[in-house]
Amino acid sequence: MLLIWISAVATGLALLVWGSDRFVLGSSVTAQNLGVPPLVVGLTIVGVGTSAPEIFVSTVAALGGNPGVAVGNAVGSNIANIGLVAGVCALVHPVNVKSEVLRREFPLMFVVIALAWFVLNDRVLGFSDGLLLLASFAALLGVIVRTAAKAKQSDPLALELKQHIPKDMPTRVALTWLLVGLLVLLVSSRLIVWGAVGLAGALGLSDLVIGLTIVAIGTSLPELAASVASVLKNEPDLAIGNVLGSNMFNLLPVLAAPALIAPGPVEAAVLSRDMPVMMFMSVALFLMASGYRGPGRINRLEAALLLAAFAGYQGMFLFSGGI
DSSP states (O other): OHHHHHHHHHHHHHHHHHHHHHHHHHHHHHHHHTTOOHHHIIIIIIHHHHTHHHHHHHHHHHHTTOHHHHHHHHHHHHHHIIIIIIHHHHHHSOEEEOOHHHHHHHHHHHHHHHHHHHHHTTSEEOHHHHHHHHHHHHHHHHHHHHHHHHSOTTOHHHHHHHHHSOSSOOHHHHHHHHHHHHHHHHHHHHHHHHHHHHHHHHHTOOHHHHIIIIIHHHHTHHHHHHHHHHHHTTOHHHHHHHHHHHHHHIIIIIHHHHHHHSOEEOOHHIIIIIHHHHHHHHHHHHHHHHOTTSSEEEOHHHHHHHHHHHHHHHHHHHHTTOO
């Protein structure tokens, strides 16, 4: 049975990466064909699309009575996005961060983290918390759209996004890919959650730990693929933009799923262990990308430090027996 669960998770993850890519492609091209500016498309639609794996997996987990997987996925994916995704990107090629839009997004990310911490502080994720998170998500989208609309067309991120979104795809084809991606995301999410919960039981791990490790890494794979591709195409602002956007969305609609569907207590370790790690790595990324002593740049040494921190965090679960 263990092999079946491992196969389910592996198959689900492969489908998740492909489905997410199709979903992002279809939604972004559809929006562009309808006249939405590229920067707005990139910061909202593409951002939500790259967080679609976390949203779907957390929703399926909550519906299945496994809110711990959902909470672990939300927090763990943020840690993976910074340590694994940003770390690998900067290791492949040092990342220069020049976009003013991204520098305005960092404060937004810290506001979202503070809100998530406030919501979880009483160790109960209730229905009203879910409503607050969703309302905050709507407000965040409004702020991002307004920021994108005011940004200069010469902004590096705007130029990268303009080149990134295909221009010759008919709306009919884009809608087809959007629907196909949506269906694959649904199927793959069910596979991943079923296999992950089975693995947790077989290995004696909690749902939270499975969410923080296997599920979080797996749902971050689309961000990893998209961000590495952006770096290889010399689109560094887009790579970091994927990380920042995904991290904000993970703590709003993703965390709202278990709150609205399966409200209940949250394990104390989330506040004492996982949230502090997420905050520490977020501050580290900000200091690396801020450029207070010159142009913002994440070099290979800093990338290695991010990866080492992520590996240490994951290794802690392995050597502590998943406690």
